[in-house]
Amino acid sequence: MAAIPLLVCDDSGMARKQLIRALPADWPVSITQAANGKEGLKAIMDGLGQVVLLDLTMPEMDGYQVLQMLKANAIEAKVIVVSGDVQEEAVRRVTELGALAFLKKPAAPELVLETLQQLGIYDPRPAGSPLHAEIDRPEFKVGFRDAFREVNNVAMGQAAALLAKALGVFVQLPIPNVNIFEVGELSMALADIDQGQRLSAVCQGYIGDGIAGEALLIFHDSEVIDIAKLLGIEHLDNELQEQELLMDLASILIGACLSGIARQLDVRFSQGHPQMLGQHCAIGDLMHVNKSRWKKTLAVEISYGIEGMRIHFDLLLLFTEDSVKRLTDKIGHMMD
Template identity: 60%
Template sequence: MSAIPLLVCDDSNMARKQLIRALPANWPFRITQAANGLEGLKAIREGSGQIVLLDLTMPELDGFGVLSQLRQEGLHAEVIVVSGDIQEEAIRRAKALGARAFIKKPADPQHLADALNNLGVNVALAEVPAASNEPLPELPSVSFRDAFREIANIAMGRAAELLGRVLGVFIKLPIPNVNILEVGELHMALADAQRGEQLSAICQGYIGGGVAGEALLIFHDAQIEDVARLLNTANDETAHLEMLLDLATIIVGACLNGLSEQLNISLSQGHPMVLGQHCPVEELIRINQRRWKRTLAVEISYGLEDLDIHFDLLLLFTEDSVPRLREQLDFMIN
């Protein structure tokens, strides 16, 4: 049987490696990889994507954009979306744009095989040559930063799904930023991102399995009333504060649970606390710089579609946590 051109389109080296490993053994695929939607479209146009395993959250052009462009250009490809964005609306939109199936990350090999079978790509073992002329695909090299960004992406998606249901809106997901920073660098990054706006911040500590840190959820004061209206919250300071604490519990809890499951580490979470209200980010950093020192920082910004509202989530892991995280990620990668 001739090889079937299969494209794995995902900006994460770790995600592509996991997907290639999850493909059914001995099936005759000729595998091509793409790191963003533009590269993916080019590969499909060149005939390398009869079947496409497509991520949704990517730079340059996201998965929704790829699906739209396929339809616009009349390109034929059997697309299976494999994504960390598991919102019901994301699944609905992907399928409305022509995706044949949707699999949540990390992809379960059986779910992937079932989705391929449903495309009609059911290859009996007897049909597969004992020795294929197709070279084995080169597995991507995965750095610590790329691996951690991918598990943060999956955890972020789970939190967005819950947040979207609570608020009744579609959450636009970013690509998480992962960096090991000195507190001064964190200060500069935050100050640049917030541009001197007045902020309120909730923090929630976590610890377990040799890992510790704090989650910092930043709300822009100018947007808090808009969020309160979405939730029918009373328009007073006490009600707003309770609302922010509740949202922090939802977002941080879901995100940390997603990380815990993937890393196989049980993280105990403290109670959310007010870190600062109606103050510039410089004040937040000044108050906490002794605690944070050098940190592994994961930055996530959730945006609410059609609304000028976003929440900034920072996961700040202590420097002492990094060796343990590397150990768990190495196990997942290899």
């Protein structure tokens, strides 16, 4: 029986590893991997993607663009989207573009099997049958940064879905950045957020199972009025009302992100109450006042955007240096 050309298209090596592991062991497929949409589209056009497992948030060309190109050029491929972006609007859009199914990350093997069977793509063969074949699984070496970025990618998608529902918008998702910074380097990395504007920031601490840190959510003051209007608030009468609005949004985003990380790593975080870290100030002032709180840190940078509006939120998850070993152990356990 000829092997089915299967393309797994995702910028994360960890995501590709998880997905390939979730495939039925006896499915006769020839696996090709692509690390972005541009590579993936070329593989499909080269005949290597009769069946495609496609991520949405990728560099070069994202999953939406791949689907648009397939549709525009009448290229036949059976596409199943596997994504951390679980907004209802994301599901609607990819279905409209021709995706046959949508699976949320990380995709459980039983759900992958059920989906493949429902679509008529996979037909299980009894063991010992001459048509029974064992899938050839490639070897993977996934580094800590790639794996932890994927954990945060899934978590941020869950947070975006809650934010989208609360504001009635479509949230544009970035690729998270994961870096280890000294506090001075962190200040430099945050300089792009400033751009000469006044900012307000909310922070929230968390700790659990040997992992600790602080989440920092940064708002541009010029965008706060527009955010309020999305929530049906026409006027912010005073700074206290503005603080309450920002802390409510922080609770949604930070809480959902931490919850998503905790579920994947099998930990439980205790979270402090959100607090205003600073209001109507420059990023340099925020960092100067709080530099004693952050020394060397593992930083995850996520910038959410609202489609069609000049609104975005910059979320930083700052893990203590002492947390890195525990995070490494947890991620290693996930990949075993």
